[in-house]
Amino acid sequence: MPGKRVFITGMGIISAIGTGVEETLVSLRNNASGIGPIEIVDTLLKSKLIAGEIKVPNEKLAELTGVKKNAYYTRTSLLGIAALQEAMQMSKLDPSRQKTGFINATTVGGMSDMEKYYFDLVDPTTKSNENGLADCLDCADCTEKIADHFNIKDWIATISTACSSSANAILYGARLIKSGQLDVAVCGGTDALTRFTLNGFNSLKNIDASPCMPFDENRNGLNLGEAAAYVIMESEEQLQRSGNKPLAELSGYQNFNEAFHPTAPSPNGEGALTAMQETIQMAGLQPADISYINVHGTATLNNDLSEGIALKRLFGENVPLFSSTKPFTGHTLAAAGAVETVFSLLSLQEQIIYANLNFKSPMPELGLYPVTSLQTDKAVMHVLSNSFGFGGNNASLLFSKYV
Amino acid sequence: MDLAETTPAFYLVNMFNPVHITSARATCAQDTFSNNNLPENIKVFEQNILNYHEPDYRQYFTIMQLRRMTRIIKIGLVTAIEALKDAKLEQPQAIVTGTAKGSMTDTEKFLHDIVDFNEGTLNPTAFIQSTYNALNGLIALHHDANGYNSTYVHRGFSLENSLMDAIMLFEENRIENALIGCFEEMTAEHYELKKKMGYWKNESMKNIDLLNSSTEGTIAGEGTFFFTLNKAPENAIAKLSGLRMLYNADEALVKTTFNNFLAEHSLELNEVDAVFLSYNGNIQTRHFEDAISEQLSSNTNQLAFKHLCGEFDTAAGFALWAATKALQHQVLHPSLILKKGTSSSLKNVIIYNQYNGKEHAFYLLERI
């Protein structure tokens, strides 16, 4: 629906580079990566792999969020509450005062906690004290725990489209606002690191045992990470009631499936191209208007080549400044779109562009150079954020400076 | 009833232009697949798990296509293929699915492999297929359907959000047609997991006796349902005119919401020809369905369906399929009828579904 606008008035984040926006920004400014040895997840792979793990144990997260003890809050839920707490404080909204929805995203829900007790729980001969956890295996559990914690109930949904999940949550929330279903949409995603996903990506042989190198000729796979991030979005009418000053406007978005292969992107970058192109069109902008692209840039062989080709096809010789922030946080799967949304908002707010860490030499096929050091002297007006996933699910979001 | 007195003003939206259902397909414990209707003789299950009556997949796929498909993926793809075939739609412009659990078989296999092979070199296929949007991506691949694609994984709101997403795509003028569906499977391990939480009845219960049960818990089921939606009315077999989700409500709010839902669509109680109620034999939650049943007029046919398909997160799909079929053929299958109404035709059909007392949904369907 043209004419209706959607504004972002709150954000919250927890990832390997910080608890809260402030710590996150310090890390981003200082090129301080959060990727390192695995300490909390119980996995044999910790001897081989590194990850963007949040070094805050569950007990500490429970304290931080003030949740009830022994009430089956999984790490996924705790991370979600920790991140959303900050966003809610920022926009100072009482969910019961207007139509407020919660659109969450996760890829493995409560697997982080379930996998520890799974075999006991499915064994008919054992009695486990953790039966209550059985309900936490699915994706909806964390959504409802988080929604209940903040008393959001007018609209509840969970999206799981692999690595584009929270980008899709954000665009679904925006559309619910535009269609008049909601005044306020609380959107984002949460994924805790699990033995399940670490082994899953390890079985795909696309994890780099060293810090990942997005868009580099010698990239050799991704690092996984864990995170939760949320944004609060308000309609224009709602903004007048709340009096909140927007952090930015969500000026464009697109979801596009390229139907190419179950896990690999098409070699010509078709899906990525269409998602970016139509997102820019929706905002009524030209490719030349884009100040910065926070690329998906997982550092897998396939993704970066395909995404790079799409960039060249769309922008020609004038590819905007771009970087992948995955070397800071690791690939946080369902949370990635929301994490990078927060980074995009901070880029607009602080007028900075982040370094693509670990980059040395460009892919010979493309000769594309990402930003390799923090930029503080560029005008940032429109930031494009890409999230591409398994199953050909591609989503792009466009954030514009509020003027 | 004065709406303004009973509910905040902001509840009075959620309206949309009706969308047209052009096909509906079901695969579940009953043989609904072969004739796309409920069979004359309903299958009776002696145990508390109502497993799929599985279609024959071989005629649909080559060996190469079948190689990575586990049970729910095959069932899902076949059901989607038939729905698209019925609607003569080759490439839907949007594919949106809902599932609470995805391919449990694959999730469980990978959990076991991690332990069995000591986190060594593992088969990637189970991990890939355990992702909730795997089926959605495969349908797109199978039909070479580029476009909008999403998967909702929220228990009793999975199908409902999928439908709302498509409805908005129509309103946004982004699409002319869409494939929507939901799918769920029940495995032995998942049954055990939920058994320990008290989801199921302790005693063995025949599905056909479920509605008379006076004990706690329910029986497990599984089902996959696909629908094609069209913006234009051509070839429609029913219309979806209303959809409302209600989270975490008590029975009073369920009742109020039901009445508001009718009022928003300018319907009087006696104009409702049939209501599908989500009775699942659990005495702990039946007060929700009772709250609606009690106020229905004698015109209204009161229907139940979970004794046929069992309980699962997206069981509302069965009711949506059965309601569509009833409107299309103007017949109510005898096995659905809980309490016969005097209404002689079927124009307005409502579905009320609650899952585990937490997610409540109302649908309004109309005859073409």
Place this chain on the structure above:
Amino acid sequence: MDDFKKDLKLQIIEALNLQGMNPDDIDNTAPLFGEGLGLDSIDSLELMVLLERNYGIKIEDAREGRKVLESIDAMAAYIEANRKK
């Protein structure tokens, strides 16, 4: 060697779940990927699991794996030369 290749094909049919396919349906010289049998990148990962579990051959690099898995002949030769069990 021919018996070994037949055995290998049976293992491949099982590992990739090629239900209803016979060893004779797979040509020893034809490419396993793309044209030919039509396998893809996920299958190549599955075949690497097979090499490790059945023959103790560990291939970490996906690109190297693709060369080893070019055809039945190539696979059989590589296994003969490198097998640890």
